[in-house]
Amino acid sequence: MGRGKIVIRRIDNSTSRQVTFSKRRNGIFKKAKELGILCDAEVGLVIFSSTGRLYEYASSSMKSVIDRYGRAKEEQQLVANPNSELKVSLVDLR
């Protein structure tokens, strides 16, 4: 997308890498916002630059996204391995 085609690998020149980071970071945040609005989705995006600086976007709030993520992963765990916690519960019922 630009004057030349690029290969996707770490940009060696630190100045170019910084400029590309700035542009693409803006681009992806825009995409994240659009996706949330267009498709009625909840989106959370966290980016740490190579210098360690944090950039974030959440369609709702990051706390909401992370909490929901945790709950969703728990459910996935139960579906993937139905015996794990359920077994405990059944044992506890006796």
Place this chain on the structure above:
Amino acid sequence: MGRGKIVIRRIDNSTSRQVTFSKRRNGIFKKAKELGILCDAEVGLVIFSSTGRLYEYASSSMKSVIDRYGRAKEEQQLVANPNSELKVSLVDLR
């Protein structure tokens, strides 16, 4: 980006919304991966569809991203409000 220009607001037609979600989700995941590689950044992306399904991508691992996020926010908190915890520490030192 396509046959017609669109306005960024919720797509009413659920079939179109779903198709757009599928395409744009792929697009943004690709962008997230590229950003991580090109710019040596740590990226975490969480998306819940309008039907509640979870989609995720992390350049490292989501746990790593969330943990680092938590630590970064704590630091921000301290920088923004230097008196909060520091005051306690100083008091404790006496």
Place this chain on the structure above:
DNA sequence: GCTTCTATGTATAATAA
């Protein structure tokens, strides 16, 4: 570390399967 310019590479809207 962000912005402008602009030629060019990409993503994707509309549509159909």
Place this chain on the structure above:
DNA sequence: TTTATTATACATAGAAG
């Protein structure tokens, strides 16, 4: 829900502030 096609809209590489 994902994919194929293709015309268009958009993102961005490179260069220079």
